[in-house]
Amino acid sequence: MSGWTGTVCNIDVDECASNPCQHNGTCNNLRNEYSCNCVNGREGDYCQIDINECVSNPCQNSATCVDGLDGYTCNCYPGFTGTFCETDINECASNPCLNGGTCTDMVNRFSCSCHSGWQGLTCHQGKCTLNVSQLYLPFS
Numbered sequence: 001m002s003g004w005t006g007t008v009c010n011i012d013v014d015e016c017a018s019n020p021c022q023h024n025g026t027c028n029n030l031r032n033e034y035s036c037n038c039v040n041g042r043e044g045d046y047c048q049i050d051i052n053e054c055v056s057n058p059c060q061n062s063a064t065c066v067d068g069l070d071g072y073t074c075n076c077y078p079g080f081t082g083t084f085c086e087t088d089i090n091e092c093a094s095n096p097c098l099n100g101g102t103c104t105d106m107v108n109r110f111s112c113s114c115h116s117g118w119q120g121l122t123c124h125q126g127k128c129t130l131n132v133s134q135l136y137l138p139f140s
C-alpha cells in the first residue's frame with residue numbers, strides 16, 4: 001500500500017522529508033501526500049509563487065507599483081505623496097508668493113497671481129507703472 005512503509009506497512013512515509021515546501025512554507029505530512037502551508041504572500045503547491053500584490057492597482061495618480069513579499073511599494077509621480085500616492089503635495093504650503101500674491105497649488109508646482117505692481121514667478125519683481133509723461137520733470 002503506498003504511503004506506508006515497514007515490513008507490515010505500518011510506518012507512515014514522511015513525504016515532508018525532502019522539504020518540498022519552499023520559502024519557509026510549513027509541510028504537512030499526509031497519507032501518501034503532503035501539503036504546504038505557505039507564509040503570507042506566497043502560494044502554489046510548493047509555495048513557489050510570489051503573489052503579485054500590485055494586481056489590484058493600489059497606487060494612485062500614475063504611481064508605479066513595485067511588488068514585494070506580502071505587500072507592495074508605490075513609487076509616486078512627482079508632486080504626490082502618501083502610501084498610495086493619494087495626496088497631492090501642497091506646493092503653496094511654504095507661502096512662495098511674495099508681496100500679497102495669491103498662490104494656486106498645482107501638480108508638482110505652484111502658480112502666483114500677483115498683486116498689482118508686482119510680477120515674476122513669486123511676485124518678487126517690482127513693476128514700473130510710471131508712464132513717460134510722469135517721468136518728465138520740467139525745469140522750474
Ligand SMILES: [Ca+2]
Nearest residue numbers: 051053068070
Ligand atoms: Ca508579492
Ligand SMILES: [Ca+2]
Nearest residue numbers: 089106107108
Ligand atoms: Ca500640488
